[in-house]
Amino acid sequence: MIKFGPSGNSASFYQMGYKHTVQAPEYLNKFGLDCFEYSFGRGITLSADKAVEIGRAFAEADKEISVHAPYFINFANPDDEAAQKSYGYVINSAKFLKLFGGRRLVFHPAAQGKATREEAVLRTADRLKVLRDLIYENELQDLMFCPETMGKLAQIGTLEEIVEFCKIDPVFTPAIDFGHINAREQGSLKTAEDYKSRLEYAIAELGYERMKNFHVHFSKIMYGGKGEIKHLTFADDVYGPEFGPLAVALKQLKLEPYIVSESDGTQAEDARAMKEIYFNTADC
Secondary structure, rough: OOEEEOOOOOHHHHHOOOOOOOHHHHHHOOOOHOOOEOOOOOOOOHHHHHHHHHHHHHHHHEEEEEOOOOOOOOOOOOHHHHHHHHHHHHHHHHHHHHHHHOOEEOOEEEOOOEEEEHHHHHHHHHHHHHHHHHHOOOOOOOOEEEOOOEOOOOOOOOHHHHHHHHOOOOOEEEEEEEHHHHHHOOOOOOOOOHHHHHHHHHHHHHHHHHOOOOOOEEOEEEEEOOOOOOOOOOOOOOOOOOHHHHHHHHHOOOOOOEEOOOOOOOOHHHHHHHHHHHOOOOOO
């Protein structure tokens, strides 16, 4: 079943008197939302006991929780010691995801750095094969590890690169950030066909079953010549992309992803708007 929810707690979460993510399921209920993404972007500072408490609250409310691994991950870094840290960020995030009772872990694959694009992509792929082995060694293969499409030209993470990474092993499922794709491609996502062509490509390469419940990040994003600049809210009418055409494409292709709003401060409000658009959209 398709699900909608915010990445982290919106400004209104605190304005309504809530203080901790353990209260997020109650907040999500008020917005009619289904899921939540907990970010370890700046590192894992949560205790195991608190993670279990949060997980229990989500389970009792029948809300799904996912995790975003730290932003420091860079599997294209030529330094092997840095690569070891990246493995640790993913595996440790996955262990906390288990404590939450969730299944989906999103991570940024890499940055190009001073290497050529081809060198950086090949190094990333090789490191992801090592990560695959670590996932199985730690008995975490029941989770979904989701490399994300990225919004800056200097980052590794075009849709094509992400799809190739996911061919390494079934533990990998694409996290397609349509705001990032739109920013990277200078406003390329406008019509349902624009979305549909990209989704059909991923389905052709990975198969329908792998893509049916893939992971989505969505927000409007300001961009410039080098791609992404900053996340915006649905109030923006300049940069886009718009969610309506994606809703049409998802229905036409019978895809039911887990959709996370990454709007700047209005994540829950914009997640609710996407859910309303989706259920009020015809598939043609």
